[in-house]
Amino acid sequence: MPQTSQTPSVRSEHDLVGDLDVPVxxxxGVHALRAAHNFPITGRPLSTNPALVRALALVxxxxxxxxxxxxxxxxERAAVIEAAAAEVAAGALHDEFIVDVIQGGAGTSSNMNANEVIANRALELMGHEKGEYRYLHPNDHVNLSQSTNDVYPTAVNVATVFAAQPLLDALARIQEAFRAKATEFRTVVKMGRTQLQDAVPMTLGQEFGTYAVTIGEDRARLAESLRLMHEINLGATAIGTGLNAPVGYAETARAHLADLxxxxxxxxxxxxxxxxxxxxxxxxxxxLKRVAIKLSKICNDLRLLSSGPRAxxxxxxxxxxxxxxxxxxxxVNPVIPEVVNQVAFQVVGHDLTISMAAESGQLQLNAFEPIIVHSLSESLRHLAAAVDTLTENCITGITANEDLLRRNVEHSIGLVTALNPRLGYAASTSIAMEALHSGRGVAELVLERDLLSADDLAALLRPERLANLSDLPDCSAVSD
Incomplete structure (x- = not known):
């Protein structure tokens, strides 16, 4: 009876540890598979960070x-390596990046995962089987003139620039949403507060305008900080001496990477x-911590201003x-500001992680860049998502309780400050104390005492004067 041959389900690959069966x-290959076994940390493989996978392929x-x-x-080899890398950069084979995002080895496992995926795809393009490394090798050819210690940091820098763009875009959208609310609420008078106590009148538009300004400042600072990511060490190889990289390699590789x-x-x-x-x-x-903290402060304000509705x-x-x-x-709860608060807490925690990882580097290499890039990418991704949900599901739909705001101004002791230049400090203090103890409005008492005419009082209490609207900051002028 003739024997039937079965297609093998594995191929054997070899590294310095020994032989290992890899799914056919x-x-x-063997390096990535060992790393996947060694680092069962988060359950999140490199494929969950597509910006980093794309950046590795472009390098x-x-x-x-x-x-x-x-x-x-x-x-021939250059062409197929470039073709395979281009496919990965375009989104193909990302599920083959199986190493956990948190890993030992200063990113070596990530680099080898990229080398193996690109090598095996390049072998296919040459007409060979995966694993036939005698024709094209992950180290000898895909990793030629390179080390993990220049490939991985360079890829991390490039990936960070890619990953930051959605946050920059989200901040632009929320800045515009706050600008729109500043215009909508431009003449809605309310009481400003310091230390949660009544201060002096302002408009709700001014309050929302400050949010647009502060977001614009953060966008500018984020864009500035990303410029530091443009400096790379490609060509440094192991420790920066450029060992095994030919003369001219660093500049040539940089120019190609910039183009790509x-x-x-x-x-x-x-x-x-x-x-x-x-x-x-x-x-x-x-x-990023600055952005998170200021967003969280804005959300604290929104939760406080909307508290109630009766109490x-x-x-x-x-x-x-x-x-x-x-x-x-x-x-009904302020669930959208609450989730932004929680993202901010996480970003602050990630900042501490990054600080500790940076401090823990020794001598010629920092081995802890995997946790740095993981923390940065989570902060960038979660902040972008949080800002977008805050914009779409909260800011654009906010409405003002204008009658209540006006009554609060009219009955606030703080209104006396606006009348002080006309009434004098002594009369103003007397009005304030009577209003406080009687519960009556400042405007009512001023008219009762015949300290001002109704027309004069109305002129003094115009929204434009109360809020000094001529000095309202132009939030649209913030640099984009």
């Missing part, structure tokens, strides 16, 4: 071009320093997006 259809594509230009890589990414990358003037330094990540993380301030109404309680019928 896998584009990853490999740029390296292949540079090695071809310098005569280190033959045209559209980022005006520059090579660090001191590659040894650049290979061990992660200060740019610390700076960027600090800016709180109830000055504004947030859109009702879902039921607020499983036991209290009709209750």
């Amino acid at each position: 259809d896998a584009y990853y 490999k594509q740029a390296a292949a071009r540079a090695n071809r230009d310098l005569g280190l890589l033959d045209a 990414t559209g980022i005006d990358l520059v090579t660090s003037p001191d590659l040894i320093e650049a290979t061990q330094d992660v200060g740019a990540f610390v700076h960027l993380s600090g800016v 709180g301030l109830n000055e504004i109404n947030l859109p009702a997006v879902q039921s607020g309680s499983s036991i209290m019928p009709g209750k």
Whole structure:
């Protein structure tokens, strides 16, 4: 009876530890598979960070071009490596990036995962089987003139620039939403508060205008901090001396990578320093913490201003997006500002993680960039999502309780400050004390005492004067 041959389900690959069976259809190889076994940390593989996978592929594509230009890589191998890397950069084979985002080894496992996926796809393009590395090797060809210690940091920088764009866009949208509300509420008079006590009148438009200004400032600081990501150490190889990279490689690879990414990358003037330094990540993380804290403060304001509706301030109404309680019928909670608050707490925690990882580097390399890039990417991604939900599900739908706001101004002791220049300090103090103890309005008492005519009082209490609207900051003038 004839025997039937079965298609093998695995292929055997070898590394310095020994032999290991790899699924025959896998584009990853022995190094990535061992790392996946060694680092079962988050359950989130590299594929969950598509910006980093894309950046790794673009670095490999740029390296292949540079090695071809310098005569280190033959045209056929260079072409298939570049083609395979381009496919990955465009989104293909991301599920083959199986190493956990948090890993030991300073990113070596991430680099090897990229080398193996690109090598095996390139072998297919050459007409060979996956794993036939005698024709094209992950280390000898895909990783030619490179080290993890320049590939991974460079990819992290590029990935961070990619990952930050959605946050910059989200901040632009929320800034515009606050600008629109500032215009809508321009003449809605309310009481300003300091230390939660009545201060002096302002408009709700001024209050929302400050949010637009502060968001604009944060956008500018974020864009500035991302410029630091443009300096790369590609060509540094192991510790910055450029060992095993030919003369001219660093500049050639940089030029190709700049062309592929559209980022005006520059090579660090001191590659040894650049290979061990992660200060740019610390700076960027600090800016993200600033963004998060200021967003959280705005959300605290929104929750306070909308508190009630009967036993709180109830000055504004947030859109009702879902039921607020499983036991209290009709209750609506400020769930959108609350989720933004929680994202802010997480970003602050990530900043501490990044600070500790940066401080813990030793000598010529920081081995902890995987946790740095994971923390940064989470902060960027979660902040962008939080800002967008705040814009779409909260800010654009906010309404003002104008009658209540006006009554609060008319009955506030703080209104006396606006009348003080006409009444004098002594008379104003007397009015304030009587209003406080009697519960009557300042305007009512001024008219009763015949201190001002009704017309004069109305002129003094015009929204434009109360809020000094001529001095309202132009939030549209904030630099984009």
